[in-house]
Amino acid sequence: METLMQTITQYGSGLFGAAWPSLWLVVWTLLKIIVLVVPVLTCVAYLTYFERKVIGYMHSRIGPNRVGPWGLFQPLADAGKAIFKEVITPSRANRKLYFIAPTLALAPAIAVWAVVPFGENLVVANIDASLLYILAIGSMSVYGLILAGWSSNSKYAFLGSMRAAAQVVSYEIAMGFALVVVLMVSGSLNLTDIVHAQQKGMGVDWGLNFLSWNWLPLLPLFVVFFISGIAETNRAPFDVAEGESEIVAGFHLEYSGMAFAIFFLAEYTEMILVSALTSLMFLGGWSSPVAFLPDGIWWLVAKICGLLFLFLWFRASFPRYRYDHIMRLGWKVFIPLTVFWLLLVGVWMLSPLNIWK
Amino acid sequence: MNFTDFVFFVLAAILIIAALRVITARNPVHAVLNLILALFSAGGIWILLEAEFLAMVLVMVYIGAVMVLFLFVVMMLDIDQDRLRQGFWRYLPLGVVMGFIIVLELGLVLSNRYFLEMPVAPAPDISNTRLLGALLASEYVYPFELAAVVLLVALVGAVVLTFRGRKNGHHGDPAAQIRVRAADRLRIVQMPVEKDEPAEPQKEEQGAC
Incomplete structure (x- = not known):
């Protein structure tokens, strides 16, 4: 290669x-x-x-x-x-924004892939601040949703976009705190370095590499990050933005044909992306779980597939959260939890018991 | 002209056009979107200056959070376009004076010799982010903490100023709602699916009597 x-x-x-x-x-x-x-x-x-x-x-x-x-x-x-299929425009829609909105939803979802490493040197742009880049570009995807709801000049669509915006902005904070802890223990903002930092430790000395990945010492953050990722992508059980029972279809209510499909393309791209990021930051990326098997991109693919299966499993198992419960979970449970773990890991790293030297 | 210069001029052109559109756009939502484009181009120019950390933070904070709330507010406002433009000629002289002062100040700052000196070329293997973090945690730790406290005060102040007491709505306690157990509310009764066939006619006869 x-x-x-x-x-x-x-x-x-x-x-x-x-x-x-x-x-x-x-x-x-x-x-x-x-x-x-x-x-x-x-x-x-x-x-x-x-x-x-x-x-x-x-x-x-x-x-x-x-x-x-x-x-x-x-x-x-x-x-x-x-x-x-014909792309129908509502008669009093803001036509320009109506067609820009799906593009604005898809473009950030694809642009973020530029810094995702698939193996040693298998990355489009190996930049220093790749974690920040992901946060920055990822936070832009909300504009597609907001503009779609506003420009279609429909009450239901607008309600959906308001919900989507509030939800994405709230869960981004918990996600950001989880990332801060990961970069603290890895000492780098670069995703390749974050994977490298997980390839050493006590578990590796025993030949059980999966024990030194970040998921074990940072277990609550792993859970918070993945659940926030599900909320960020507006997937069930956090899909109030398109709650069929209340607001018909939410922000993409007026869209049809390919314009509608692009929103789904963006959503599924982000699902794969969240799974990829979770595998890279908490599950060791492309490193193999045990010492006697070689590292390689296939491990990353397997981890992504497993996490994607979780996405679908949750969708099939859980009823939709109510809107105020979503806000409560984001602000009153996840953010205090991540802040507490931030402090705890900080103290842990300064104490003699530090395992990330 | 090398490639970097070319990128700079493209980004600068987009930035200036977008900034002009912010003040000339008739629709306030378009103005906000142009402001977002202007901020994004500014982030691109900062990356060209090798300040990638600041550029990412610019995009993350301003585009990812501040402008979302801007857009939120602008979209929900019921803006009367005619009333907005009413006082244009009355306020124009004041605006021209203010603009002139701002240009003058910018000129004074930019013509200062500190700003015209070219910065030292950054070393290839020193991370901008790491240096910035080290500076913030050592030399500028007190101003940094002070800024954080000022932000916290602003945050609390905003909440205090806008909070008008709890309205008597249908406020439930989500924690209590989540803790609800089905057994408290629902009694499941065992019932045979079918009744015994021979017993039935006898009952009916008794009923008939």
């Missing part, structure tokens, strides 16, 4: 080097982006299939099974249907 990348880089800089060295950098970055985004969007398509199958079996149904073998072509059929 390493040598292959070097060969490509050398060939490319030889090709463009004479004319304009910066041009090769642009081309190379674009290539990396394509290699990253295409699999992510394919995973999004098959995540919808996975979701319908899993929830189907949990409800004692079969799920999609008509299009292709075992219904495997169902996502393609859905995409085809969405593309050929």
